[in-house]
Amino acid sequence: MPHIEWRGGTCRVKWWSGEYLPNGRKRYESKGGFLDEESALAYGQDQLYEIRHGTHVSNRDGATLMTDWLDDWLAAMDHAPTTERGYRSAIENHIRPYFERTTLAEIDVIAYRAFKKHVNGRVAASTAKNVMMVLGMVLDDAVPRLIKLSPVERTRRRGKFVKRKKERKRDMSALAVEQLARNAEAVFGRAGYAFVWTMAMTGMRPAELYGLTREYCYPNWPASDPRPDEEDEERYSEDMERYGKGVDLMPAIRVERQVQHHDGALRFFPPKYGSYRTLVIPPFLATMLEELLASHDRPWVFPAIGGTSLGSVNFDYWYWRQIADGRPEREGRKPRRAMPAVPPYEGRRLYLLRHGHKAWLDEDGHSKVAAEGRMGHEVPGVEGVYSSVTVPMERAVMKMLEARWLALREQLAANPLIISQLFPIKRVSDEETAGQGD
Known part of the structure; x- marks a missing residue:
């Protein structure tokens, strides 16, 4: 009592x-x-x-300083490096300075709204949304030990439905991909040409392409697979019977990892959402990759200027913006040729090549399990449990992607006007490429 x-x-x-x-x-x-x-x-x-x-909630727990709780919350995080870096940035740059001398018990709805107004007045809307998302997780996790209820205001759907705006996308044509590939070759050599076509034909995420090394690429894989997990030996034996270089085998790339910056260095990590997968590739791309690997001795399939991983540079700024937006001619000590913009991708992001690959799979009528598995997505429900990607499915994907390439070559051969409008391919040495990439 x-x-x-x-x-x-x-x-x-x-x-x-x-x-x-x-x-x-x-x-x-x-x-x-x-x-x-x-x-x-x-x-x-x-x-x-x-x-x-x-x-x-005891008086002692309610008097916990927000900054102390943030330390505990960060120490308990277990996320991918990129996600963790984003959360820490939101906390250290916005949340901690604002609530530095505030206890958790003092953060009520009014304090929450005041912080939201503070953030919205200082950063872009997308950044403010991410900061408020992180604050919401921090406060939600403080319930019920440190605070009884979270002051986070949830968005409730009331009244007239307002459709969320979606990014407008243009159909990905093989001709536009060819233009991007030629531009990429002018920026960082033969690796650039193969990089663009590999992304368009596999739908791999950028970080997965940046981290793709010789042992996981055709024609080396699966014979060169390091086999780190002996318990998965059954999968390795099946891969040897299904993929590789041979009459009855399918050329393929193994998505086993990606590269991300962590603790000041570029490191390997599992692919996003643990989406390990094998991607069959059409014959033209298999030949292109084999020739590319024979042309250099770097460990990376698509080396950057200077031979490092593309993940070690700001690819979007130094490479992609030139490839998609074009560039003017430059004279002087380091001359470079003018390069045309590619309208469907001008001012747009590299990731749209991945989206375009999914659209191609849908256009060609491939099954959902084959398409989503290729993109590294889990198929929900019973369909995902009972279905699997079969050899005929993979061969159908190879055939349809090869057909797109052959149709493009016929189009270019039959229409000289299109050829004249495209940026001409010119094989360049590493020294010339380094000068053009500055």
């Missing part, structure tokens, strides 16, 4: 918190300022009720 005691003109209620002090004695909590014993007793009984049902 709560204990009531009078002090001056008000009374105070004490109750056992359910915890013990280091010396073994019970730890009590109290609250004063009541004008009558009935109100004080009712308050104490409410605290005991919450303690019994595990919803009580």
Whole structure:
């Protein structure tokens, strides 16, 4: 039972918190300022009720500083490096400085709204949205030990439905991919040409392409597979019977990892969402990759200027923007030729090549399990449990992708005007490429 005691003109209620002090004695909590014993007793009984049902927040826990809780929350994170880096950035640049001297108990709905207004007035809308998402997770995880309820205001759908705006996409044509590939070759050599066509024909994520090394690429894989997991030996034996260089085998790339910056260095990590997968490739791309690997001795399939991984440079700024947006001619000590823009991708992001690959799979009528598996997605429900990608499915994908390439070559051969409009391919040495990429 709560204990009531009078002090001056008000009374105070004490109750056992359910915890013990280091010396073994019970730890009590109290609250004063009541004008009558009935109100004080009712308050104490409410605290005991919450303690019994595990919803009580002690005075000590409620007084935890937000900055201390942020330290605990960050230490308990277990995310991919890119995700963790984004969360830490939001906390260290926005959340921690604002709530530096604030306790968790003081962050109510009004304080939450004030911070939201503060962030929206200082950063772009997309950044503010990410910061508020991180703050929401931080406060939600503080319930019920440090705060009873989260002050985060959830968006509720009320009234008229407003459709969310989606990014407008243009159909990915093989001709546009060819133009991008020729531009890429002018920027960083033969690897650039093969890089663009590999992304368009496999739908691999950029970080997966940046981290693709010789042992996981045709014609080396699967014979060169390091086989790190002996328990998966069955998968390796099946790969040897299904993929590789041979009459009855299918050329393929193994997506086994990606590269990300972590602790100041470029490191290998599992592919996003653990989407390990094997991607069959059409014969033309198999030949292109084999010739590319024979042309250099770097470990990376698509080396950057200077031979490092594309993941070690700002690819979007130094490479992709030139490839998609074009560039003017430059004279002087480091001359370079003018390069035309590719309208469907001008000002747009590299990731649209991955989206375009999915659209090609859908246009060609491939099964959902084959298309989604190729993109590294899990097919939900019963369909994902019972179905699997078969050899005929993979051969159909190879055939249709090869048909797109052959149709493009026929189009270019039959229409000289299109050829004259495209940026001409010119094989360049590493020294010439380095000069053009500056």
